[in-house]
Amino acid sequence: LPYDALEELRIIQEEAEVGFALIGNDKVYTRIQGGVNQAHEYARLWSRIGNHCGLKASTKGDIKAIASAWGLDINDKDLMTVLFDIGGKAGGLRALTQYLRLAGMTAKGQGTVITLDLILQAKQQMTGGAQ
Known part of the structure; x- marks a missing residue:
């Protein structure tokens, strides 16, 4: 999703006071994380991540x-x-x-x-x- 769409999700989450799950691969997670730069455009979304659950293989x-x-x-x-x-x-x-x-x-x-x-x-x- 583009940055603007993710920001809209963040705003909806704040206003509705509900949790939500973002699902994606490691590339998506790294992009939202901002790599080593925590002062990035995704910082407000990144700060709301409560749990990162990486699934590496099927069972x-x-x-x-x-x-x-x-x-x-x-x-x-x-x-x-x-x-x-x-x-x-x-x-x-x-x-x-x-x-x-x-x-x-x-x-x-x-x-x-x-x-x-x-x-x-x-x-x-x-x-x-x-x-």
Whole structure:
């Protein structure tokens, strides 16, 4: 968000006397923090940060929740091993969701359910065969 939009959020927060959460990556946090310069344009917003919670990796619970939402058998060890491998990497939840979307479209076209083979085929298609 541009500076003016963030300032509007700060003003709304002050006037409404409610908390709010800003969610972004490390680049966003560093920009709002001002790096080593605390006398920066974001100082008024930065001074209101009550808790910085950095999430560096997804959990197995996150991956199981996605698998479950897609109707997959979370007790299938082979399937879950592959999903944990995909989802556990940086950007893994996004990649996993994209593979599941493609596998789901293929499964629907074939009149079947999403299988491990379809997920692996989707991954290969989307990565050009890269591991």
